[in-house]
Amino acid sequence: MKLTLGYFYPRELNLYGDTGNVEILISRAKARGAEVAVEEITSVTKLSSDAMRRIDLVFMGGGPDSGQQQMYRDLLEDKAPHLREHIEGGKVGLFICGAYQLMGHYYRSADGSELKGLSILDLYTQHFGHAQKRCVGNIVCALPEDLLTSPAFANCNLTGSHIVGFENHGGRTFLGKGTLPFAKVRRGFGNNGQDKTEGAHYKNTIGTYLHGPLLAKNPHIADYLIARALGVEKLTNLDDTIINNAHAALVKRFG
Amino acid sequence: MYLLLILLTKTANRFVRFLGLGSGLTWPGHLALKLRPHLLRELASRLPAQTVLISGTNGKTTTAKLIRHLAESQGMSVLHNSSGANLFNGIVSCVLLGANWRGELPYDLAIFEVDEFTLPKLMKELTPSVLALLNLSRDQLDRHWETDLVLSKWLEAVRGLSTTSHLILPDFQAELAGLAEAFSGKVSFFGETEDNLNGTSLRGAFNARNVNCALLAAETLGIPQALSQPSLVGFEYAYGRGERFTRQGRSWQILLAKNPESLNQNLQLLQGGGVSYDTLLYVLNDNIPDGLDVSWIYDVSPRLLRKASEGKRVYVSGRRALDMAVRLQYAGVSISPKAVQADLPQVIKAMASESAVGEVAVLPNYSSMLEIRRALLGRRIL
Numbered sequence: 001m002k003l004t005l006g007y008f009y010p011r012e013l014n015l016y017g018d019t020g021n022v023e024i025l026i027s028r029a030k031a032r033g034a035e036v037a038v039e040e041i042t043s044v045t046k047l048s049s050d051a052m053r054r055i056d057l058v059f060m061g062g063g064p065d066s067g068q069q070q071m072y073r074d075l076l077e078d079k080a081p082h083l084r085e086h087i088e089g090g091k092v093g094l095f096i097c098g099a100y101q102l103m104g105h106y107y108r109s110a111d112g113s114e115l116k117g118l119s120i121l122d123l124y125t126q127h128f129g130h131a132q133k134r135c136v137g138n139i140v141c142a143l144p145e146d147l148l149t150s151p152a153f154a155n156c157n158l159t160g161s162h163i164v165g166f167e168n169h170g171g172r173t174f175l176g177k178g179t180l181p182f183a184k185v186r187r188g189f190g191n192n193g194q195d196k197t198e199g200a201h202y203k204n205t206i207g208t209y210l211h212g213p214l215l216a217k218n219p220h221i222a223d224y225l226i227a228r229a230l231g232v233e234k235l236t237n238l239d240d241t242i243i244n245n246a247h248a249a250l251v252k253r254f255g
Numbered sequence: 256m257y258l259l260l261i262l263l264t265k266t267a268n269r270f271v272r273f274l275g276l277g278s279g280l281t282w283p284g285h286l287a288l289k290l291r292p293h294l295l296r297e298l299a300s301r302l303p304a305q306t307v308l309i310s311g312t313n314g315k316t317t318t319a320k321l322i323r324h325l326a327e328s329q330g331m332s333v334l335h336n337s338s339g340a341n342l343f344n345g346i347v348s349c350v351l352l353g354a355n356w357r358g359e360l361p362y363d364l365a366i367f368e369v370d371e372f373t374l375p376k377l378m379k380e381l382t383p384s385v386l387a388l389l390n391l392s393r394d395q396l397d398r399h400w401e402t403d404l405v406l407s408k409w410l411e412a413v414r415g416l417s418t419t420s421h422l423i424l425p426d427f428q429a430e431l432a433g434l435a436e437a438f439s440g441k442v443s444f445f446g447e448t449e450d451n452l453n454g455t456s457l458r459g460a461f462n463a464r465n466v467n468c469a470l471l472a473a474e475t476l477g478i479p480q481a482l483s484q485p486s487l488v489g490f491e492y493a494y495g496r497g498e499r500f501t502r503q504g505r506s507w508q509i510l511l512a513k514n515p516e517s518l519n520q521n522l523q524l525l526q527g528g529g530v531s532y533d534t535l536l537y538v539l540n541d542n543i544p545d546g547l548d549v550s551w552i553y554d555v556s557p558r559l560l561r562k563a564s565e566g567k568r569v570y571v572s573g574r575r576a577l578d579m580a581v582r583l584q585y586a587g588v589s590i591s592p593k594a595v596q597a598d599l600p601q602v603i604k605a606m607a608s609e610s611a612v613g614e615v616a617v618l619p620n621y622s623s624m625l626e627i628r629r630a631l632l633g634r635r636i637l
Contacts, residue, residue: 064403246578
């Protein structure tokens with residue numbers, strides 16, 4: 001078994017410990033006996049279709065404005081077709097916060113200016129200015145039925161039917177008809193603080209506002225991504241006593 | 256009005272202390288600012304001519320204490336917010352509590368450490384003779400969002416700073432170079448050399464930088480390094496920042512580690528043999544002063560976490576003990592579920608019953624540092 005992770009823009013987009021997700025994917029895949037390789041894809045990486053095809057799982061985190069400015073042009077001009085092929089082809093991806101927003105149609109700033117996205121996910125994001133509260137805090141969501149009943153998920157080390165994490169975003173995201181939410185908000189803001197949706201789930205790609213070490217707090221999501229990326233139905237169980245305790249305690253405290 | 260405020264402040268301070276509600280070092284200022292929002296501006300003329308402001312993500316309390324130590328060694332009297340209360344209310348409390356009943360501030364020097372986000376607002380009220388900026392890294396991102404934002408506010412403040420002020424900056428953080436260009440007055444730089452730690456009780460690369468900054472600040476205050484360097488020998492760590500004491504027959508060293516940079520630096524010190532310890536205690540809280548978001552523990556080097564834990568007993572506590580335990584586990588540190596307990600007194604009790612625990616290095620974040628001091632020393636701050 002070999003798992004190749006494509007870690008996009010590790011330096012530009014790594015706010016709030018997002019890199020922990022990569023650490024966790026490596027750790028949990030290796031614990032299942034997989035050989036793991038990490039390809040760091042940066043603004044100077046010239047990505048070929050062949051190189052992209054070797055990648056099983058794409059990870060891209062959120063970044064500060066300065067970081068997003070550094071990679072934005074490269075993303076649109078160089079990486080966009082490869083990411084589109086990856087996602088549309090049903091391969092696995094995890095996009096957090098800023099990266100999630102960029103997979104949509106556009107990001108409209110408070111001053112009305114628009115930043116074009118890749119339009120892979122049917123969604124858009126708008127910042128309504130500082131009159132509207134920034135979406136900051138602990139968040140707990142319920143996973144939808146379709147995810148919970150999918151074979152890859154059902155056979156994972158299922159910690160529970162919820163996810164828990166922390167969100168911190170000024171932009172509010174609205175999903176189009178072509179995109180399902182990743183989860184349903186129980187406590188927190190999620191995509192926009194209005195419609196109770198959180199993130200997006202399209203084919204085998206997940207976009208979410210739960211930043212930082214999402215996978216540390218939610219080992220079932222990590223295993224779901226790994227199982228999908230390896231193309232196996234069942235992963236062996238790990239000793240997740242402390243990890244499961246952490247997940248349960250956080251869901252209880254913040255849910 | 257001013258004398259009345261002093262009376263009010265001193266009374267409030269005693270009242271708060273008497274009732275055991277805290278150290279009473281922020282409430283009085285809070286009250287006074289409610290009555291006079293620009294009180295600090297009004298008081299600025301009464302402050303000593305030499306006023307030092309110190310800001311940055313890490314090292315503020317230690318560096319301020321160092322400068323005070325160097326100044327006092329030369330016989331200067333110093334007004335200083337030594338409790339680390341570094342927001343407006345803490346600084347105003349310090350000034351009012353430091354005044355005598357005639358309203359005078361009879362000091363040769365004032366030293367204030369200032370929260371990095373508060374600094375630009377504070378500089379609108381008060382012009383320092385020396386402004387020392389130590390460093391800037393990620394801290395409490397749920398409150399400050401991005402370091403870029405802090406830096407842009409600093410740039411604005413430095414642009415407006417009087418040219419009679421003296422700016423002190425690190426020569427090793429490229430991101431801060433723009434501050435020197437933005438300021439038209441005199442700028443000096445401190446470096447990373449560890450030579451000045453020789454013969455002192457201070458350890459660690461981060462403390463070397465703090466010392467270098469303090470020596471430079473002292474020099475701009477008229478104390479030449481030849482005079483100040485020898486007096487470093489008698490310096491004792493600021494509370495919770497490397498302080499060491501014996502309790503319950505064990506030695507404890509408290510190493511405040513409240514963001515990725517400060518935890519990395521302390522782990523570097525531990526694994527490099529700079530501290531003698533057989534047991535490690537991590538304490539992670541998510542109270543308001545800590546920031547609610549503990550995601551930053553994944554910005555800490557897993558290699559350093561593993562190295563510092565090798566061959567040591569590891570305990571984990573705090574409101575986010577389980578998050579920290581998971582983080583350590585993914586870094587490759589083996590943790591027994593029994594060694595993980597949110598309740599700090601319980602963990603201390605468990606450690607007390609373990610004879611192999613002799614020298615404990617504690618890595619707490621901010622509010623948990625206060626809690627461990629209360630649990631072991633009976634007081635949170637000074």
